[in-house]
Amino acid sequence: MDLISKALKRGAECLSEYESKQLLAKYEITITKETVVTTEEEAVTAALKMGYPVVFKASGEEFAHKTELDLIELNIKDETDARAAFQRLVSRPEISVREILVQQMIKGDRELVVGLTRDPQFGPCVMFGLGGIFTEILEDVTFRMAPLSRWDAMDMMNDIRASKMLGAFRGKPSVDREALANILIAVGRIGMEADEVKEIDINPLKILNGKPIVVDALVVLEQGSVMK
Amino acid sequence: MKRDKMGKFFYPSSIVVFGVTDTPGNLAKNIILNCQAGGFEGDIYPVGRRPGSVSGYEIITDPESLPMDIDLAVILIPAEVIPETMKICGRKGIRHVVISSGGFRELNGKNNQVESDVQSVARQYGIRFIGPNCIGVICTNSGLCTPFNPLQAQSFKSGDISLICQSGGIATQAAHTFSEEHVGFSKIISAGNKLDINEIDLLQYLMNDDDTKQVHMYLESIEDGRALVKLAKKSKKPIVLLKSNVGETASSIAKSHTAALSNNDRIVDGALRQAGIIRVDDLYDMTVCAKALSLPPLKGNRLVAISPSGGFAVMLGDLCEKYGFECPELPRQLLDTIESQRRGGVIRMTNPMDFGDVYDMEVMINTFESCLRLDDIDGIVISYMYNEEMLKAFSGNIGSPERLLEVIKNICERTGKPIALSFHTERSYIEEFKKIGTFPVFNDPAESVRALQMLRNYWRVKDSDNHF
Numbered sequence: 001m002d003l004i005s006k007a008l009k010r011g012a013e014c015l016s017e018y019e020s021k022q023l024l025a026k027y028e029i030t031i032t033k034e035t036v037v038t039t040e041e042e043a044v045t046a047a048l049k050m051g052y053p054v055v056f057k058a059s060g061e062e063f064a065h066k067t068e069l070d071l072i073e074l075n076i077k078d079e080t081d082a083r084a085a086f087q088r089l090v091s092r093p094e095i096s097v098r099e100i101l102v103q104q105m106i107k108g109d110r111e112l113v114v115g116l117t118r119d120p121q122f123g124p125c126v127m128f129g130l131g132g133i134f135t136e137i138l139e140d141v142t143f144r145m146a147p148l149s150r151w152d153a154m155d156m157m158n159d160i161r162a163s164k165m166l167g168a169f170r171g172k173p174s175v176d177r178e179a180l181a182n183i184l185i186a187v188g189r190i191g192m193e194a195d196e197v198k199e200i201d202i203n204p205l206k207i208l209n210g211k212p213i214v215v216d217a218l219v220v221l222e223q224g225s226v227m228k
Numbered sequence: 229m230k231r232d233k234m235g236k237f238f239y240p241s242s243i244v245v246f247g248v249t250d251t252p253g254n255l256a257k258n259i260i261l262n263c264q265a266g267g268f269e270g271d272i273y274p275v276g277r278r279p280g281s282v283s284g285y286e287i288i289t290d291p292e293s294l295p296m297d298i299d300l301a302v303i304l305i306p307a308e309v310i311p312e313t314m315k316i317c318g319r320k321g322i323r324h325v326v327i328s329s330g331g332f333r334e335l336n337g338k339n340n341q342v343e344s345d346v347q348s349v350a351r352q353y354g355i356r357f358i359g360p361n362c363i364g365v366i367c368t369n370s371g372l373c374t375p376f377n378p379l380q381a382q383s384f385k386s387g388d389i390s391l392i393c394q395s396g397g398i399a400t401q402a403a404h405t406f407s408e409e410h411v412g413f414s415k416i417i418s419a420g421n422k423l424d425i426n427e428i429d430l431l432q433y434l435m436n437d438d439d440t441k442q443v444h445m446y447l448e449s450i451e452d453g454r455a456l457v458k459l460a461k462k463s464k465k466p467i468v469l470l471k472s473n474v475g476e477t478a479s480s481i482a483k484s485h486t487a488a489l490s491n492n493d494r495i496v497d498g499a500l501r502q503a504g505i506i507r508v509d510d511l512y513d514m515t516v517c518a519k520a521l522s523l524p525p526l527k528g529n530r531l532v533a534i535s536p537s538g539g540f541a542v543m544l545g546d547l548c549e550k551y552g553f554e555c556p557e558l559p560r561q562l563l564d565t566i567e568s569q570r571r572g573g574v575i576r577m578t579n580p581m582d583f584g585d586v587y588d589m590e591v592m593i594n595t596f597e598s599c600l601r602l603d604d605i606d607g608i609v610i611s612y613m614y615n616e617e618m619l620k621a622f623s624g625n626i627g628s629p630e631r632l633l634e635v636i637k638n639i640c641e642r643t644g645k646p647i648a649l650s651f652h653t654e655r656s657y658i659e660e661f662k663k664i665g666t667f668p669v670f671n672d673p674a675e676s677v678r679a680l681q682m683l684r685n686y687w688r689v690k691d692s693d694n695h696f
Contacts, residue, residue, distance in 0.1 A: 117495075119453065119492055119495045121450050121451060121452065121453035121454075121495075122453035122454060122457070122495050122496075122499050123453070123454050125495050125498070125499070141494070142494070142497075142498055143492075143494050143495045143497070143498035143499070144498045144499070144501075144502055145453070145454065145457060145495075145498065145499040145502055149502075149692075151692045152502050155501065155502075156498075159498075159501075
């Protein structure tokens, strides 16, 4: 059984970050290296295997907005850091954290956002724009109806006000537009193929050496909607 | 396509108007007067409850006495008695109806008994109808003019643009605005509540209508966005959309107006761009866009900006930059040739080009044409000076206004590239040029460059294999 039907069966309103990214990976979208662990020892082993620095996040579909809940430990540099971070996450009195997502730390040099929404008149639509914590403030986003042609995807990149940001920038190479187009097209395909997927948020989609990589993602399912 | 079934809405050979009386305040009477003013030559049958006569036509009080198979009925009677009248239409072989009356969902909500009665009678007899809550159809080709407000239909300018309008008020204003700007139209349809025929049906018809070269639309709601995009992508004719009801304030007004649903405006924007539909902001902009789209394709960003005034040349250059165009350097050899043809030779040619004291038709034709023949030039924008007295002083000769437009039009046709033309002169001269109507004349330099932006955006999508 695939991860969407499993989640629907257990009554989940959305997929966990890990599951969300697994769905994206099936559509050949590059995601961070990551693994879910339950004990401190597993966490340390996974971090070592992945290579420091790493990120620990509380894992589970109930934590759709982890930044707001302070459930992310960034830039863990060694084993001492890792053990302390693990303890901080699992010993919160008001929040029960049972699983930890151990994730490759991606610094990146630009943050983008990609999303999917369903419009009553236009059906599944893909969003692209400026990502990070200012997405809602700057509202520099553009939409296209799925499915997207390659031309549509390329056109979206020119359509945002900050489109210059995709070019070479402060010594960093320009963004691989073909790779970015592939992601936009793939998200549109999910919208066309998976009716159970109501919304997708990929934020941030970071740029590392010109290549886009999904650092955080949320897939909202049709049976419920997460409060935004 | 005139013989197409939908064609009877525009080219009926006979019409019946329900709701006519000879009293001064009667609105249905205006439908007949408007058709007469528009030059409609088909048979007209006024139907009303009391005998009398309107503009030479006897009012028919017994609709059963109507001849069979009248092409089109226009109904302007209270909503609750419309289903009964529709049945009479059905029995009389009428298959096309415009329901002008209001009093449906826009008044008392979506679950409306009269609406469903109208729909079921229409289904029973195979009647297609436009409306309700609309003013129907203006067709300058046939003279049909079904609005019930008094119009100066004889002053409407005939042409090849057709408009679909959700609102009757906008439809009427569009007829005036287009005519005043000397942009001729073929059909204007007020679709009202779109209970049967909607914008998709109308668009489909107009895309195949021989008298229509561009389809313009005014919509407050887009019910099936995917269908609209799918159809528009197939269209060989340009489609222009004025979409209102975008803000939250407009949304609550729209509910009581045409029971419109609001769309997410950003999504509308993106989807229209994918479909190659040009979006404009107001009715006047529609006329600018209509003129722009009548020019040959603009397949790139590279323009030559030309004016006999240095100031206007510089301004055109700024405008080109503002609207995302470039003015590439021109080959020295070409510039030398142009310079050698001038009298004073006091101005060095560049792009933007200060045309200076050249007022010779030959030189002008050669310059425009050789610029457009360059592979790295996609179009020209010209701000021309026109003043008979001044031209005499320069002892130049650019010919009559008619001749000038003819010449520029021919250059466009020969090269397959557009020239956006405006004049800096007295207002009356600009009007005179616009009125000629053989080639689009824009009101000022800013408008001409904005027009080219519309034209480029259209071709950018239509020609999307060819990135620019």
